[in-house]
Amino acid sequence: MSSTSRARLGEEVWKTRTDKINAELVTLTYGSVVAQLCKDLDGDYAEVNKQLDKMGYNIGLRLIEDFLAKSNMQQKCANFRDTADVISKVGFKMFLNITPTIANWSSDSKQFSLMFDENPLADFVELPDDGKAQAELWYSNMLCGVIRGALEMVQMQVDAHFVNDVLRGHDTTEMRISLVRYIDDEMPADDE
Amino acid sequence: MNRDTSPFRPASTGASPTPKHASLTASTNLRYSLTRKSIYDRHLNRTKTSELSKSAFAFLFGEMVQHAQKKVYGVQDLEKKLNQHGYAVGQRFLELLLWREGRTAKRETRILGILQFISHSLYRAIFQKPADTLEKVRENEDEYMISDNDPLVNSYISVPKEMSQLNCAAFIAGIIEAVLDGHCFPAKVTAHTAPSDMWPGRTVFLIKFEPEVLEREGLRHGST
Amino acid sequence: MPADWDIWAVSDWVTKPGEWRNEVMEEGPEELSTGSRKRERKKRRQARETGFKCSALLCSEPRPRCCRWYHIVAMVVYAVLILNKAGGLIFQRDFNPGLQKLTSNDYLILAGTFHGVHAITSQISPTNETGASGLEVLESENFVMRCFQTLTGTKFLVFAEPRQPNLDVVVRRVYELYSDYVMKNPFYQIEMPIRSEGFERHLSAYIKPHQ
Numbered sequence: 001m002s003s004t005s006r007a008r009l010g011e012e013v014w015k016t017r018t019d020k021i022n023a024e025l026v027t028l029t030y031g032s033v034v035a036q037l038c039k040d041l042d043g044d045y046a047e048v049n050k051q052l053d054k055m056g057y058n059i060g061l062r063l064i065e066d067f068l069a070k071s072n073m074q075q076k077c078a079n080f081r082d083t084a085d086v087i088s089k090v091g092f093k094m095f096l097n098i099t100p101t102i103a104n105w106s107s108d109s110k111q112f113s114l115m116f117d118e119n120p121l122a123d124f125v126e127l128p129d130d131g132k133a134q135a136e137l138w139y140s141n142m143l144c145g146v147i148r149g150a151l152e153m154v155q156m157q158v159d160a161h162f163v164n165d166v167l168r169g170h171d172t173t174e175m176r177i178s179l180v181r182y183i184d185d186e187m188p189a190d191d192e
Numbered sequence: 193m194n195r196d197t198s199p200f201r202p203a204s205t206g207a208s209p210t211p212k213h214a215s216l217t218a219s220t221n222l223r224y225s226l227t228r229k230s231i232y233d234r235h236l237n238r239t240k241t242s243e244l245s246k247s248a249f250a251f252l253f254g255e256m257v258q259h260a261q262k263k264v265y266g267v268q269d270l271e272k273k274l275n276q277h278g279y280a281v282g283q284r285f286l287e288l289l290l291w292r293e294g295r296t297a298k299r300e301t302r303i304l305g306i307l308q309f310i311s312h313s314l315y316r317a318i319f320q321k322p323a324d325t326l327e328k329v330r331e332n333e334d335e336y337m338i339s340d341n342d343p344l345v346n347s348y349i350s351v352p353k354e355m356s357q358l359n360c361a362a363f364i365a366g367i368i369e370a371v372l373d374g375h376c377f378p379a380k381v382t383a384h385t386a387p388s389d390m391w392p393g394r395t396v397f398l399i400k401f402e403p404e405v406l407e408r409e410g411l412r413h414g415s416t
Numbered sequence: 417m418p419a420d421w422d423i424w425a426v427s428d429w430v431t432k433p434g435e436w437r438n439e440v441m442e443e444g445p446e447e448l449s450t451g452s453r454k455r456e457r458k459k460r461r462q463a464r465e466t467g468f469k470c471s472a473l474l475c476s477e478p479r480p481r482c483c484r485w486y487h488i489v490a491m492v493v494y495a496v497l498i499l500n501k502a503g504g505l506i507f508q509r510d511f512n513p514g515l516q517k518l519t520s521n522d523y524l525i526l527a528g529t530f531h532g533v534h535a536i537t538s539q540i541s542p543t544n545e546t547g548a549s550g551l552e553v554l555e556s557e558n559f560v561m562r563c564f565q566t567l568t569g570t571k572f573l574v575f576a577e578p579r580q581p582n583l584d585v586v587v588r589r590v591y592e593l594y595s596d597y598v599m600k601n602p603f604y605q606i607e608m609p610i611r612s613e614g615f616e617r618h619l620s621a622y623i624k625p626h627q
Contacts, residue, residue, distance in 0.1 A: 247600070250600040251600060253602075254600055254601065254602035255602070257602040258602045261602075347600075348597055348600035348601055348614065349600075349601055349602065349603070349614070350597065350601050350603065350604075350611075350612040350613040350614040350615065351603060352603050352611065355603075360602075392617070
């Protein structure tokens, strides 16, 4: 499947097969989740990042089924570049109605960045002015977990983390994703 | 009510404890991106009509419920947690809504007025539909009910039998509570499952006003 | 379309995917009165304009060009089974009489055995590319079983009357319902048996009217 037809697929799924709701409800709900974590963990932002990632991971394990069912994808991606394309053009499109740009491929095609021009989760957000949050908190860290969890279910172990965030005063919002390995559990016949 | 100690303020800062410009003075430690616009540069109506997928919300909400479940004792405690989340969302929605109404915004001073505002304007803004009914509880002077045949947050949720008392729409109850509080109509709002044949997920929000609200209502408008 | 089907039906255009009604027609399309032909045309126009889907079970025509008459009503789905990644049975429900009831232990064995056979048949496939599928259809004199394995390894098995075309459409729809009412339910634990009232309700609503 070519890159343009994927873009078309993403567009089609978003338009015809997606129930939609008010974006601000999602934004504010996410905000409430992060704020609650910050409060519960007493401003330990490293731990907040970890929790967000974990919650995202749990979501990813489930979200992948919704993604596959709605997008009707039945073929595995041929390579990691394809995977990146699908994540951006179909995945992000159908859940968050954005298409982050893929950039900065490593020479071995195992690492890339997603550049977020728009980030619906972070509309309305300014990090706390406590001299700490801007250095430590990755506000949208849940997204990393989602990608990690979802790809794990389709036999890819990846590492995902933010390297830049506009909320921290950077010029871009950038997530780095690297392929650790393909999980070979195709044949469970031998185990147990 | 100091339930909102969240570090994140809503973008519209009319009632925020620190005036908006305070964080833009030289004393701020926050860094702002030079190329990207901060929340102060963006129009607040930018996201007024934008949409996201219901699935995205369902997963987020589901995870919120699961996460809340880990640290609670019993159903009531869980509902309280969800109510608190809703409360935080409600406070911000109210600000947005009133700001958007602009000059036509009016301050509701009567119980019926504020309840109608909730079941119509607020409900429509958040869920794109009005609430299904608004009733007064006959036996109790201070209780009202708003019902929703199919609360959005519950669309995909099936509560297990052993927790049958739970209704995750406690989240919406929190939103309603925040809006009532914001209008100085302090009340307790709880969500109850009240299924009908057509609507297995029908939910009733029971609103119980604090005594001072009724007292004021009586003073200002004569007894009702 | 086999000629000997004697029940013809016109499916109504529906306002929501997943819902449908139908009217049984005595004669074929030619004998339609002007009135009903007009009604049909109107339905089709509405469907074109609004992009409503034809959700008729057996309709595989590209929407919304979908056929008018020939949705056969005599569709019987006997049972639906769902297997988790490890081949454990996490859901089993009978919808229509037609299969003998097995003991719950036998269902588990059936699931495990099929899981193993499926794994081996996907190995045996001569095309060596990734995603080669294993066994998809099992047919006997009295039933046909269709298997659909998702990319995550979950399997959906649908048992139906023999010679049912387009069972894959049914299976896919079951998958969609699963992704909505099982995966989005925070009280469901992944890989565990499914006890979700919403899933059961929507699944029955989808499968039952097609008797």
